[in-house]
Each structure stands twice: as structure tokens, then as C-alpha cells.
Amino acid sequence: MRTNVERIKHSLELEEKLDHQLKGWRVQKMCRVGIGIIILLTALGLFGNGLLSSKKIKKNGISLQYEKFLRYEKEMDISWTVTGQEEIQFLIPMQYLDRFKIEKVVPEGYETALTNGYVSYTFKVTKAGETFVHFFLNPKKTGNIAGEWLINKQDFQLKHFIYP
């Protein structure tokens, strides 16, 4: 690159600083590559909704799907599929919920209680088949957050990073 850029002598009273220009162009090129990488990572889900962000856990007839990377005040869905249970109890640590605002829980027919540092949501299932439960949460604080949810006494570790 350096050899292609002409060096000249001129009579103009201006500070051209060609070396500074050359450095600037090099940095610009690197930054353009950086922009490309950011766009690619965004498409892959580094900032949510994609391969890098989507997390699935399956354990003894209970499956969980959630987003690892979240954005401040961008609602997200933690979805559960529970098979063959007549009563489903979710215990969510209060420390975890301190970072979120619960916007909606679907389905709505549930009982809630506060027990020993946890908020419990209990669902009665009349015909034990496949049950889908969605927790729509809105991140209210930024940074790393991890929490262990208990579903019918089975533990599920959820980890997020909330971008500002």
C-alpha cells in the first residue's frame, strides 16, 4: 500500500501529514474488517436470537429453551416442555428474578407462593401429556446472571449475559 501512494513536494501551506494518512487508512481497513466480523457474529446470535445464543437443555422428560445473550429491556421467552406430570412446580430463585421483570406467564392458571428464597409457580395438569409453559421476562439490569431453576425438584442452570 505504501509504495502506491505518491509522495510529492508542493507549494501549498497545508499540513498533509502523509504518514498519518497512511496509518489512518490502515486502521480504517482493519475497522472495516471488524465491522464485517461484528455483522457476521450478530447474524450468528452474539447479541441474541441465533445459533450462538439459543440454548436447549433436556432432562428426564423436561426440556428447556432459552436465550443466553439478552439485551436490556428486550423481552425474552424461557420456554419449558414438561411431559407426563400431573402437577408442575417451578421454583425460581429471587436473586435471579431481581434482574428481570416478569411480563407474562403462559398459561395463566397457576398458583404462586414465596418459599425460602424462591418464587414458586404451580400448574395443575388434568390430562398428563405434553405441557408447554412460557415465562416472558424483561431484563432490567445488565451483565452476567446465572440462576438455578427447580422444576419438580429437578435443577436447571440458566446463564445469561445481558447487553446494555
Place this chain on the structure above:
Amino acid sequence: MELILRGAAIYLFLLLLFRILGKHSLSETTTFDFVLLLIIGEATQQALLGSDFSMTNALVLITVLMGIDMVFVKLKGKYKKLDRLLEGTPLILVDHGKPLRGRMKEAKVDTEDILEAARLSHGLEQMHQIKYAVLERDGQISIIPSSS
């Protein structure tokens, strides 16, 4: 405090982004570029104001942004290196009628841009009538005719 951080983060991000895009992006602003700027403005507004649409928030934010800008203007005036870093330096593109292709390529300016500037500013018809063409710090091309 959060408002100041938001304002500062957006200000610095936009400063960096427009510096990366280079001067050329401002020298050839098309209708679509204006549309793009409007979209950037809309996207930025949400991040700056958040969910607080009060007049106080808007006024404080404007004051913060103007304040940051004032600080940068002061600093640029005081420190030449920072000024060069943020604003760049002028670049000669034509020397005595001879287009400097290497420089033009790096600056993403073509012969047509220079001839257009020559026509608009001095009514010049051909390249050899140009003594110097300079890509200024603001992205404009200034022309010094050969006769002068």
C-alpha cells in the same frame, strides 16, 4: 448518571463509526445517504432516551451531548494530535494537472469527483487546468486552478 453514560457512549460510537467510514462518505452524500442518516437517527433516539420520553430527559440529554461536543472542540483546539486523529488531515489529489491515483484510490475519490469540483468552483473544463486538488478535512474537494 445513566443518561450521561448513554449520551457519551452513543456520541463516541458515532464519532468512531463516521471516522472509520472516512471523508468520502460525506463528500458524496446521496439522497439514500440522507435516508440512511434518518434511520440512524431513529435507531439512536431509542437508545438515548430509553423509555423516558419526558421533556426533562430530552433537555438534559441535549445538554449532555452539547457538553461532550464542547469538551471535544476544546481538546481538539489544545491538542493538535487529537485534532488530526479525529478530523484527519487534508490530502492533495492532483498535482499540476496530474491525478495522484494511489492517493485517490485510498481516499475513494475518482477523476469525475475532482472534475465536478473543478467545474462547480472555477468553471474549469480539463484536468490540466488544475494546479492542485485537495480533499479537505470536511470531505469537500477544493481546487486551485493552474493560472492562479
